[in-house]
Amino acid sequence: MALITFSSPEYKDKTVYAVAGSHTGTLLKLARENKIPINYECEDGECATCLVKVSSVDQKLQRMGGPLTEKEKSVLLSSGKITKGEMEQMLVDDLPTPWRLACQMIVRDEDILVEY
Secondary structure (H helix, E strand, C coil): CEEEEEECCCCCCEEEEECCCCCCCEHHHHHHHCCCCCCCCCCCCCCCCCEEEEEECCCCCCCCCCCCCHHHHHHHHHCCCCCHHHHHHHHHHCCCCCEEECCCCECCCCCEEEEC
8 A cells, every 4th residue: 555645836745555456547636636736737648737746755765656658748748847867868868757637647555755
């Protein structure tokens, strides 16, 4: 089980349990199930409306979700959240970017902070 803490300036922090490793359990699905008001539109990784910042709760470098999808990479590059150089370095170092699309990110067995 993973503990996911959702944080927003407009709403009080909320921590929920997540079943890790589900191939359908996206961060957005978890948020919706727990009535956490993350913005979203397409739910398909096309619009970047559900952009969130993810970090490890214990400040260790962790995987922070499953690997980025191709849609996620494309949207993060086009929105300027990551550069092509950062994308290449991410692949070499096997370290995640803090920017993710909630509709694409699969929750892993780790405690994370999600800022939206």
